[in-house]
Amino acid sequence: MNETQSYISPSPQGYYGRFGGAYIPEMLHRNVEELKTRYLEIMHEAEFQREYQQLLQDYVGRPTPLYFAGLLSRKYNTNLFLKREDLCHTGAHKINNTVGQILLALRLGKKRIIAETGAGQHGVATATVCALKGVECIVYMGEKDIERQAPNVARMKMLGAKVIPAVSGSKTLKDATNEAIRDWINNPSDTHYIIGSVVGPHPYPDMVARFQSIISKETRWQLKEKTGTELPTHVVACVGGGSNAAGAFYHFLDEPSVKIIAVEAAGYGIDSGMSAATTRLGKEGVLHGSRSLVMQTEDGQVTEPHSISAGLDYPGIGPMHAHLFESGRGQFLSATDEEALKASFEVAKLEGIIPALETGHAFAALDQLSLTMEDRVVLCLSGRGDKDLATYMKVMDA
Ligand SMILES: *Cc1c(COP(=O)(O)O)cnc(C)c1O
Numbered sequence: 097m098n099e100t101q102s103y104i105s106p107s108p109q110g111y112y113g114r115f116g117g118a119y120i121p122e123m124l125h126r127n128v129e130e131l132k133t134r135y136l137e138i139m140h141e142a143e144f145q146r147e148y149q150q151l152l153q154d155y156v157g158r159p160t161p162l163y164f165a166g167l168l169s170r171k172y173n174t175n176l177f178l179k180r181e182d183l184c185h186t187g188a189h190k191i192n193n194t195v196g197q198i199l200l201a202l203r204l205g206k207k208r209i210i211a212e213t214g215a216g217q218h219g220v221a222t223a224t225v226c227a228l229k230g231v232e233c234i235v236y237m238g239e240k241d242i243e244r245q246a247p248n249v250a251r252m253k254m255l256g257a258k259v260i261p262a263v264s265g266s267k268t269l270k271d272a273t274n275e276a277i278r279d280w281i282n283n284p285s286d287t288h289y290i291i292g293s294v295v296g297p298h299p300y301p302d303m304v305a306r307f308q309s310i311i312s313k314e315t316r317w318q319l320k321e322k323t324g325t326e327l328p329t330h331v332v333a334c335v336g337g338g339s340n341a342a343g344a345f346y347h348f349l350d351e352p353s354v355k356i357i358a359v360e361a362a363g364y365g366i367d368s369g370m371s372a373a374t375t376r377l378g379k380e381g382v383l384h385g386s387r388s389l390v391m392q393t394e395d396g397q398v399t400e401p402h403s404i405s406a407g408l409d410y411p412g413i414g415p416m417h418a419h420l421f422e423s424g425r426g427q428f429l430s431a432t433d434e435e436a437l438k439a440s441f442e443v444a445k446l447e448g449i450i451p452a453l454e455t456g457h458a459f460a461a462l463d464q465l466s467l468t469m470e471d472r473v474v475l476c477l478s479g480r481g482d483k484d485l486a487t488y489m490k491v492m493d494a
Contacts, residue, residue, distance in 0.1 A: 103349040103425055104305075106415070110298020110386070113422060115415035118297035119382045123281045127289075128385075130204065132299045138203050139196075139306065151195050152310060155228070156185050158192075160311075162318035162474070167446040174467035177322070178477045179315055179344060182451065188479030189308060189340045190221035194290055196307035198225040201288035208232045208287045212276040214241055214269030214336070215407035215454070216248025217479060218292030223257035233257040236275040238268035241406050248483055266400040269410050273384050293337025294414035297385030301342075301414050308343025315474055316347055323472055330465065332357040333476040334458040335428075336372075336407045338414040344476035345426075355427065358417060359461040361403035362430035372401035374413045375421045375428040383412040389421070404433035404487065405453035407479075431460035437491055440481060452479035453487060 103112075110116045110132075120128055138144055152158040160180045169176045181189035194211075201209060209226050211233070213219030219235040226233035235252055239261045242249050252259050262271040280289045294301040294308075316326040331348055333341035335358045348354040363371035371377060378389035381396060391399040391411040403409040413421075420426030431439070440456035443449055451459065455478045467473060481488065 103420065104346060106298065106302050110302065112415045112419035114380070115386070115388045115418040116298055116301060117387050118385060119387065120297050120385050121281065123284065124277070127280060127284050128297050134204060135200065135299050135303050138200055144199060144203065148196055148199055152192065156191050156195060157183060158310065159314045159318070160184060162315060162322065164322065165447050168443065171446065172462050172467055173469060174471045174473055175469070176462070177319065177328070177472065177474045178449070179311060179474055180477050181311065181340060182449070182455070182477050182480035186217070186221050186224050187482060188217045188221070188452065189311065189343060189476070190218045190292055191224065192310055192343065193292065193304050193307040193339060194218070194221040194225045197288070197290045198229050198231065201290070202229060202231070204288065206286060206288035208234070208283065209290055210234045210236070210276050210279050210287055211290045211292060212236045212269065212272040213292065214238070214272070214409060215405065215483065216241065216245035216252070217407060217483065219257070219259070220248050220251045220255070222290050222292070223252040223255035226257065227255045234279065235259050236262050236272040236279070238262045238266070238272045240267040241269065241272070245406055245483060269406070270384070270398065277384070293339040294342045294416055295337040295384055295386065295412060301386065301416055304339050305342040305346060305416060308339050309346035311340070311343035311476060312345060312347035315344070319472065319474065325472070327351055327354055328474040329353070329471040330355045330357055330473045331476070332359065332458050332461060332473060334359045334408060334454050334478060335413055335417060336410050336454065337412070338417040340476050340478040342414065342416055344474070349425070356420060356425060357461065357465065358420070358426050358428050359458045360428060360430045361405060361408035361436070361457055362432045363402040363404070365432055366430060370402035372403040372408055372410060373430040374411065376430060378412070386415050388412050388415045388418040404436065405457070405484070407452070407454040408457065429461045429464050431457040435460040440488070449477070450481035451477055452481050453484045454478055
């Protein structure tokens with residue numbers, strides 16, 4: 097890659113380096129093409145921006161605080177700032193994207209929304225904005241995830257969404273995604289598919305990253321207010337598909353002094369056969385419409401991933417992240433189930449914040465960085481831990 101190119105924006109065909117693009121069946125071509133030709137024009141409309149910013153402020157609750165975590169800072173011998181996406185309406189960063197996509201879908205004349213969900217957080221965020229705008233909502237969810245995320249399933253139903261179980265494969269996120277794609281193929285003209293992370297065919301990765309980029313946009317001025325400088329030394333975020341990370345990194349990607357730290361889920365351990373650490377285990381391949389790194393067998397069958405957190409239990413990563421990994425711009429670390437749990441309990445005790453298990457992985461990686469008192473570390477606290485209480489309770493009972 098030459099130096100004038102940006103890590104932020106993909107090529108017109110949706111490529112970040114070698115990764116990205118739109119690998120879709122012929123029958124999805126019209127939907128994806130329509131989105132590709134219209135998304136930037138719509139997102140740049142003054143009226144769209146006015147409505148989007150207003151909802152982010154009054155409905156989502158932005159700007160979210162940038163909180164200086166005093167006791168954790170002392171423990172890790174640094175200055176640690178938490179970007180509090182856990183305080184967003186519905187409890188995670190996901191709603192930044194769903195608010196944006198519902199406004200976009202309505203401008204495209206769509207009347208029906210479909211979505212896939214793993215932890216249920218994206219499903220809840222989608223059901224929420226569909227209720228807000230009075231639009232029909234169908235959410236596909238793996239049967240296994242429906243069991244382990246029962247409170248979120250109840251929320252979606254209460255919000256008026258129809259939750260359809262995906263019963264194939266591992267019965268988790270990737271299977272739900274397959275079902276959603278099937279639905280979109282069968283309902284090409286009236287339906288918009290709200291993808292919940294920076295994955296899928298172009299333009300989804302770029303569109304979702306742009307909607308989530310509000311995270312780093314706010315971080316810049318908030319850090320300036322608190323420290324006198326806009327730039328952190330490190331930005332740390334967990335990566336499932338990579339949307340909270342993309343949002344937290346976005347406005348820092350072209351600032352070479354800022355270290356970009358992505359944390360994947362190692363499950364029982366990288367080499368245990370029960371992991372979701374895509375950059376460590378994955379090879380180049382096509383998954384859900386884009387070329388990226390994918391966990392797969394020798395003959396290209398997608399491997400069943402494992403993570404204790406449903407939101408990180410995905411065998412791929414978005415193409416932006418695959419490129420950040422390959423180019424060396426991003427440093428990719430991982431944390432096991434056990435390390436993430438331990439970190440979540442520590443954050444709860446030291447700061448009075450119960451984080452989502454996904455975010456526990458980001459906290460667990462702080463141990464792996466050599467931090468000093470000169471550093472300003474921003475960690476994206478992607479969500480709150482209410483949804484993970486059953487898992488936390490099991491640990492306390494053990
Ligand atoms: C969904 C989710 C994630 C993982 O998704 P990304 O697209 O990688 O951000 C992380 N944290 C929380 C709280 C989530 O709900």
